[in-house]
Amino acid sequence: EAGVAQSPRYKIIEKRQSVAFWCNPISGHATLYWYQQILGQGPKLLIQFQNNGVVDDSQLPKDRFSAERLKGVDSTLKIQPAKLEDSAVYLCASSRLAGGSRTDTQYFGPGTRLTVL
Amino acid sequence: RKEVEQDPGPFNVPEGATVAFNCTYSNSASQSFFWYRQDCRKEPKLLMSVYSSGNEDGRFTAQLNRASQYISLLIRDSKLSDSATYLCVVNPPGTYKYIFGTGTRLKVLA
Numbered sequence: 001e002a003g004v005a006q007s008p009r010y011k012i013i014e015k016r017q018s019v020a021f022w023c024n025p026i027s028g029h030a031t032l033y034w035y036q037q038i039l040g041q042g043p044k045l046l047i048q049f050q051n052n053g054v055v056d057d058s059q060l061p062k063d064r065f066s067a068e069r070l071k072g073v074d075s076t077l078k079i080q081p082a083k084l085e086d087s088a089v090y091l092c093a094s095s096r097l098a099g100g101s102r103t104d105t106q107y108f109g110p111g112t113r114l115t116v117l
Numbered sequence: 118r119k120e121v122e123q124d125p126g127p128f129n130v131p132e133g134a135t136v137a138f139n140c141t142y143s144n145s146a147s148q149s150f151f152w153y154r155q156d157c158r159k160e161p162k163l164l165m166s167v168y169s170s171g172n173e174d175g176r177f178t179a180q181l182n183r184a185s186q187y188i189s190l191l192i193r194d195s196k197l198s199d200s201a202t203y204l205c206v207v208n209p210p211g212t213y214k215y216i217f218g219t220g221t222r223l224k225v226l227a
Binding site: 031033035040041042043044045048050055056091098099100101102103105106108109110111 | 150220
């Protein structure tokens, strides 16, 4: 079974520029998650989709971050404009079910390492 | 109080040692708990779910203490390959999401 795919793997931008990340979840997985992981911290949920609907985006900085999941499959996360504090690894994950269940495993992609100069 | 708290470590232990980590959670109604493992510059991977009665997978044992609101992970006979960050994950009640702790870093020394 193919895993969660993400691109690009690395991105370096200047502050105030825009950037977009792409994620392709495991085939058939209903739920897709975007996390931000700052060095030395655990992943922080930015947005969670179930199929193409948003389940939780309470920690997404909506003035600069946006995300969509077209047709309930692939997803893109965009930052516009970027700030220095956005430097982090952006992880995409997917799970077969709705999320939250003990029996529903999250599978993570390799992440995109963003550096904002 | 943070929703999920862990001692960041690092825990430095010799090969063959037994080591245990705890993780406290703030919402007493939380139902689902997990331990994930994250190697340096890699993505997190599920190590094990934590069941109310406790559960074991080889050298790894996870336990839940609802009264004190913490989960634990015990690693017996530590191997060099166990060196990683161990992330505690909790599903808050009434939600479908997961909250991660900051992780506990383990270094197993030869």
